[in-house]
Amino acid sequence: MLDWLLQNSWAFWLALMLVFVAIEMLSLDLWFAMLSGGALGSVVAALLDAPFWLQVLVFGLVSLALIVGLRPVALRHLKRANSNALTNVDRLIGAAALVLEPTSRLAGTAKIDGETWSARSEDQGPLAPGTHAVVLRIEGATAYLSANVKNY
CATH class of the missing domain: 2.40.50.140 (Nucleic acid-binding proteins)
Incomplete structure (x- = not known):
């Protein structure tokens, strides 16, 4: 099982990304959306035959970059768009x-x-x-x- 996972790690990262997207659809906080972006980066690394430790590193770095760089900007835009909207x-x-x-x-x-x-x-x-x-x-x-x- 471990050998199959290491040889097809792209499937693991893809499944993890889909789980994060599903959780994000329930929470709508943009935390899991950023983590799913990190998992997508790991899918690309896995498809480029990167070793598993590098895939984990890509996951962490891309997730961190998205959380620190993109999430605050996205939240600011979402709050500004919704604050004046009457429903x-x-x-x-x-x-x-x-x-x-x-x-x-x-x-x-x-x-x-x-x-x-x-x-x-x-x-x-x-x-x-x-x-x-x-x-x-x-x-x-x-x-x-x-x-x-x-x-x-």
Whole structure:
């Protein structure tokens, strides 16, 4: 078994790389992605018939270089890209809405961002169809609207 492993060490490194990729998909911390890069370097070394000790050295050096050099830069870019991104209904707060049906505190509908939503009025009176309003908040599948921008 040991002889086969030494003769086909590329298969060992490839399997290790796939394990690291699978773990990275679960953790999303970029540690195991860097280790899988080191394992990929060892696959290349093994295919070039490098001795096993050199393959281990390549694994360690490439992994260390990726962890120290690439991981901080990648994390910085990921955090910057995600910090200002609003998702789901958060992006609809403050959006323009067009009232489709009479909308009161009890019932109504409005078109928001191209979709029809159940809506409720936050103003004192009902909102007439065709009124332009602003989304103040969303609870569940109901948007709360105000035609009075001062309330926002």
